Amino acid sequence: MVTDAQAVQLSPDVPVRRYEDLLRATTAIAGYRDIQTFRERFAEELQRFIAFDYVLVILLDPATQAVQWRMFHAPGRNEEVHVPDFQPHETPTGWVYANQVPIVIHDWHRETRYPRMREYFKQYDIRSSCVLPLTTVHRRLGVFAIGVSRPAAYSAEEVEFLSSVANHLALALDNALNLESSRQAEAELKDKNDRLELVLDLTNRLVSNLELRELLREVSGNVRRVMKCDAAAVALPEPDGDCFGVYALDFPDSKGFLTEDTRIPVEGSPLGAAFRSGKVELRSRSQIQADCPEACSASALREGLRSGCFLPLISKDRVLGVLALSRFAEEPFSQDDVDFLEQIVRQVAIAIENALAYKEIAELKEKLAQEKLYLEDEIRGEMDFEGIVGQSSALRHVLQMVETVAASDSTVLLLGETGTGKELIARAIHDRSRRKDRTLVKMNCAAIPTGLLESELFGHERGAFTGAISQKIGRLELADRGTLFLDEVGDIPSEIQPKLLRALQEREFERLGSTHTKRVDVRLVAATNRDLQKMVEEKQFRSDLFYRLNVFPIRIPPLRERPEDIPLLVHYFTQKHARRMEKQIDGVPVTAMAKLTEWHWPGNIRELENFVERAVILTRGTTLQFPIEELKNGAAHPLLVIKSSSSERDEIVRILREANGRVGGPDGAATRLGLKRTTLISRMKKLGINVSARQVS
Template identity: 45%
Template sequence: MGEAHSLAERYELLLDVSEILELNRDLNSLLGALCDLPASIGLFDYVNLLLYDAPTDTMTLFSQGDVGGGYARIDGLAPTEGPGQVVWARQRPFVCSGEEYRRHFLKIAALRRNQRVGLYCQMPLTTSQRRLGGVEFISSRPTTYDEDDLTFLRRVASVIAISVENALIGEMRQMEEERLRGERDHNHILVEVTNAVISKLKLEDLVDEVSRSIHRFFGVDFVSLDLVDPATATIKSRSVYFQKGLGPVWGSAQGPLGASPMAPLFETKAPRILARADLGALARGHDQMTLLTNAGFQVACGIPLLSAGHVLGVLTLASRERDKFTDYNIGLLGEVASRICIAVENALAYGEISRLKDQLSRENKQLAKERYYLEEEIRRTEDFGDIIGISPAIRGVLEQVELVADSDSTVLILGETGTGKELIARAIHMLSQRKKRTMIKVNCAAIPSALLESDLFGHEKGAFTGAIAQKSGRFELADRGTLFLDEVGDIPIDLQPKLLRALQEREIERVGGHQPIPVDVRMIAATNRDLTGMVEKRLFRGDLYYRLNVFPILIPPLRERREDIPLMADYFMRKTARKMNRAIEAFSAETMDMLLNLPWPGNVRELQNVIERAVILTKGPVLHLPATELRHHLAPSAALPSEDAVIPLRAAVLPSAASAPDPLPPPAGSSPNPGDLAGEAIERDQILRVLRETNGIVGGPRGAAAHLGMKRTTLLSRMRRLGISPKEVDHRA
């Protein structure tokens, strides 16, 4: 083409071009600067860029328009299409005339219809770091380039390559900054929403915070939180409508799940967009959609609130801007919805906890009232409440209870069966300093001898067959409380030394153990047996008896406190009638007379059983119990037997002898009761008569015990007490 400039001028021109292009940090401004190159350099009329796009493996052509005009962008060209097969693949310049260009590259030439190609030159657009594409220098005149021209154009291409690389780096940096800025804004919104909603434990407060946050960050004017009530298959909605200049308007609604515009979300579990047309169609059957269409909203969006794959509800949003809910915004709103879902779960859990707490509080108050009532009842019943009587005999017993209760002394309660020994023991405990602790009861007669030691003192693991774990005994359970040993006379003789040691040393050893265990126990024992006689016969250890007999209390039998019978009978009658829902108010005179005149060998327990039977049999408000029924219950009757009749023992004087153990001997120094002597005489004659009839045989199905309706051991005990021997029957006949 010839030298348009001297060599020095070209270098100076190259420097100017480099400085100009360096000022343009983005591709658009760089393309604008390239438009001025043809006029500045003079070797070409057009300069075009071919930039390689690695992700798509294509070239993008930036083609200059009229001389000095802007650039048109053409995407999707193959890198090796046209001259690129030489320039891109081989990284060598390509130069040809306009005629050759049009002849060989017709398709490519068609893309440059506005450019008159007289001479075509493409240089590689390459830096030291990477290949960027190619740069085209096109002259509209049919001319040629010499070696100096090509060398200069190659240097111009190198300057352009550096500028393009810088521009692309700048654009990448800007894109990265925008991405980071977007992530920052994204995270800022999530943090703000999370902080706003996570602390709200009431649904009303939660909806308020959610709506305000979404309105502020997304410019959405309608927000509704729609939660499902699984129990009723309904949706409960609470919404906020932000009206410009008027402030938020709150609303609430409830309806069937199937009628909700967002019902499909519960199946798809994906966001749903409703355009203006959809809103209009739904408005006919849904008040919320009517509100949105009348207010000019153009689009609505439903975001499911997902919890472990289950749709808890829907976050419904609406906007007057058609393009408000872009993919990016929906994605961000989905993340916001996940935070809201956690807050909703917390609020629902808090509501349930509050409900249960209130319910528990109410129940606790009710239980406190019931407990107070029961404690009062227990206090009344256990502080003498069930010990009923006005007789001097029972008053004397209660005075003894009050005297000994406050001490820690061992008490021995003596009395016939059914006299209320356990009630006296409980009264002592409840009046003592140990009443806040437990009174542990052990019925020594009800526990097999082989198990009684383990029950009282506990055992270690492996102490005997079946001892698979360590067990605490009754002494340990009664620590700092009271231990009540009922039927203490039935404790085996070989176990009595260990019990004595526990009482004296206040320490025990478990079965199979060797470590002493200190115990602080107040001992109360009770029996209906003659311990003094048992000591004499070596059936009970004397030292243990003296240790138990620190403060004996003798409970009088019912026959010695007959003035208490009306009170106790009335108490048992009312208690039983109330339990059976019967309206009985009083006793008949005949029934009360019979109750007063019977000897009651079973004492208070027997009286209670008689009253219970009478309540069952009575049909009116007055308790009646015919003599025949009373005789049937007491077996035998109170009538005296005929001389030839063989009836159970104590038919006239001592009812229920079959179930009653021996009465205790009268206290020393007391005079015998004439009624008791007469009863013993009748009992002695009856036993002798039956023994004569059975030829002195006591046991067995044909023995005297079976005829008299009692156990063999009981009959032998009575015979010993009355001084009767089977061998003497013939002599006495």
């Protein structure tokens, strides 16, 4: 022990006072149960019975002697005191720790062994120090140093007293460290148990729950709780592949900027990086702010999230989505966290794949059931002969032909202008055939985009083309042993016509993307308002398909050719719409009926029904009130059957100009002409009429 050579004379009451001080010190130090309490209270307690200008406690690593923990306190200094990182040989602490004996520096101004520390203490006017080892019978902990601004302050008796303080301090620190280690071990054990429980709980839930969103919400909540995160989400890619949809979000303290409705871009986002690379992505707040798209990072930053872990959900070498975890604290996820989460996401990915497969099967079954009952209730409701209104000879002739052909399985071709009731006649044929107990499937060839027409008609396999995420049964297959009604058959593209011809002749076809041939038994009823024979001559329609369709043609007369049926139709439509609108309408003015009978109805029955429905809406009493002025003012522009195509073209161009180039809509050219929008577009293409930027040519 290095001590002052000069003897120190003590008064008789000094030992008693010192023992009292030591008792107080021991009592105070023994109360420390953790390192944080020691840091907060030790200097204050020590100052009550020992005068000092600085106190230093250092805990060292026994293997490397590196500083593991340090407390430095200088009373009376408001500013924070900076302690440099001294090397062990630059301070007395290394020697004291190695030799386990105290050392006293009587005067730092004259000290030559530790020049760097001497210069450091000069700036704080420290003249003498006493450095003592902190040791228990079990281990070496570190050193305890104390100093004052006067030289030769520490006598042998003072050093002996400080050694007692150091011994009690070592015991208290050892207990605090042991308690802290015990608590840490207990916390780690609890974490391991929680994680094990999570694995077991997830296993049970994953095998018992096949509802995707509910499953993912349970996963998010459990993982967030066990991993001590503030937010957890499962994101799956949208069908377009450009964004993620948040299928489940567990975020108790959310401010509302991130919700399950949030769409997150794949490009540039950490979720996208994990999804595309198939590897875990860790992000800090600064990385999120720098790397992510503004819309993505803004939501996370507004929520106050500062760190994140993004794990790909991989099953059978296919990335299904991403599990995202975030914290408010700038606390990075450890490798141990990542290793555990990688075990979790493997289970979750398998469960997601199972849930998606279950969902796909359930949706397919539901879809098939709905398609199999395709409009049967609606068809059965009012589509028998009682729904065909009229007593004219022209209509009776059509119904006689329906009775004649219905019992056979021959193909029927319905010819007539738009709005004449071709679909109604097709349903009458089906309801009077041997197939009446099976499905009547309808398909409007002009209403379906060309690129989808083949898929709608013949069906497709999963993956047959971009966007074909599931198998689809086509209308032809759906109508097996029933009737298929192809409306606007003249609009079928030429590239699909050979496949349709084969299906009609050979009764077999293949779905898109399939090599398996399917056989069907279908009765075909086709309809068109176009001149198919002329289209054949102009090479716009295959002649062999035309002959196959034209087995039993039925021409349906336009309404102007059977004016005697107009009063019956007016009464029928009046009562139909009055019942729906809960109105009581008993009569129709004679003068108005005469006007209706004289009108040429270019839109045929469809135009008449729409006109009557509008009249029912306007009627306030029990007598039907017609907006006859619309007919007088020519609000409905007739498009008569014109022999000259140039006259027909001029008429359509004129109406388009009046409608400012609008084809559809309530005030569009199609409505004014009493035509379907698709029918008018078809005629415009045929006549070479173009509409662009409100210019008609």
